[in-house]
Amino acid sequence: MNEQELEPGSAADENQIIGERRAKLAELRLAGVAFPNDFDRRDLAGDLHARHGESANEAFETAPVTVQIAGRMVLKRVMGKASFATLQDSSGRMQIYVTNDQAGESAHQAFKRWDLGDIVGVTGVLFRTRTGELTVQAQAVRLLVKALRPLPEKFHGLTDQEQKYRQRYVDLMTSDASRQVFLARFRIVQAIRQFMTGHGFLEVETPMMHPIPGGAAAKPFVTHHNALDMSLYLRIAPELYLKRLVVGGLEKVFEINRNFRNEGLSTRHNPEFTMMEFYEAYRDYRYLMDFTEHLLRDVARTAVATLQVPFQDGVIDLEPDFDRLTIVEAIRKYHPQYALSQLEDRAWLLEWFAANREKHRPDDGLGGLQLSFFEATTEALLVQPTFIIDYPAEVSPLARRSDAHPEITERFELFVAGREIANGFSELNDPEDQAERFLLQARQKEAGDEEAMHYDADYIRALEYGLPPTAGCGIGIDRLVMLLTGSQNIRDVILFPHMRAE
Helix, strand or coil: CCCCHHEEEEEEHHHHHHHHHHHHHHHHHCCCCCCCCCCCCCCCCHHHHHHCCCCCCHHHHHHCCCCEEEEEEEEEEEECCCCEEEECCEEEEEEEEEEEEHHCCCHHHHHCCCCCCCCEEEEEEEEECCCCCCEEEEEEEEEEEECCCCHHHHHCCCCCCCHHCCCCCHHHHHHHHHHHHHHHHHHHHHHHHHHHHHCCCECCCCEECCCCCCCCCCCEEEEEEECCCCCEEEEEHHHHHHHHHHHHCCCCCEEEEEEEECCECCCCEHHHHHHHHEECCCCCCHHHHHHHHHHHHHHHHHHCCCCCCEEEEEEECCCCEEEEEEEEHHHHHCCCCCCCCHHHHHHHHHHHHHCCCCCCCCCCHHHHHHHHHHHCCCCHHCCCCEEEEEEEEEHCCCEEEEECCCCCEEEEEECCEEEEEEEEEEECCCHHHHHHHHHHHHHHHCCCCCCCCCCCCCHHHHHCCCCCCCEEEEEEEEHHHHHHHCCCCHHHHHHHCCCCCC
């Protein structure tokens, strides 16, 4: 039975196909080199379409265009003395035409036994078929790699979502939509890098293994360094190292970095994720909000060519000025039924949490409870870009207090599509205040809060040398890619997301 006659779906079918292909590979091994590495690919499908997509056959007859392409065979139509196939490379697809007259009868007969998924090299000339499709007339064909496993679902891609994440290599082979998401991700990261360097920022690299986890409230992953005989923590944020660089005189720095947080999985959370953090001396959080708006607009224009991003049944518009609201103002805007007097009453808030069984910290002060109330009732409603500003000091251990209202900090979080995209603030540069806040965090950790920060004595020492007035911001790359590509699950924008063991 030919594998083209098998309906995919059962393990028996796939095992039979693999067995047939292994037999073909055994024949190739007997005939010579089964996996040759001397084919010189000179052309890409996408480039050929771009250069010759409008050319007529008369032009090819007048000035023949010789090409040498290679790619995975994803379509095949075998006839008597002629066959068509489609090869796919990283740039796109190209049809090839194999005949006894041009490629030779023995080569054509061998070609007929090759399978979808095989990687093929072709030398030939361009022409246009009767239906107008740009095609390579093969003068020589070579089997470069014998694929032992068949492409899924008759080459229309993986249909099981979990299998897509586990076998991203197959997903990328068969799904143009997936390829486009990750090409967009590349453009987004490049656009961020170009914007930052174009504004005078220096790209730096800081450690991914820390002796003390810091820079965010999160539970870290722990590892061990054998030679030093010490525990190390995978980076939860680069913040404290980047601010050390500002102390050292590098006044505009950024890093596109991998962070690791030992937290649960969700459509918005992966334990390993990408951030861009940047810091600039002699700036404050209000300047950073303007800068972040400009950055996101520039990235959207450059990477996806629009400021009006489709989202579910509507559109997210990045063009107007982003809204700026305090926590209480946001709650009141989206839930006017809650009176200001209620939101400023700690006892009422505790009663509300008890009645609605919503997550909160019972020992929090008024500001912390208001933040938990906002997260439970309002955060998901912030579809259009909105800065939530002036966070309580008790939940912002690294942010500068407001001079006018010391109970709040000069901090913002940017929400789009109901997700936090960015977090920024005027940096706390008072070493004594920072030491006190570290001590408070340490006491919370001793009381059982696994996400509270450690006391970082070296960072305090750095602040004692003098950190200029500075503002810093972190932008979640994965969530930004989700926004700009219309992806609903963070796993759709991470090439190899973490999964449970098979």
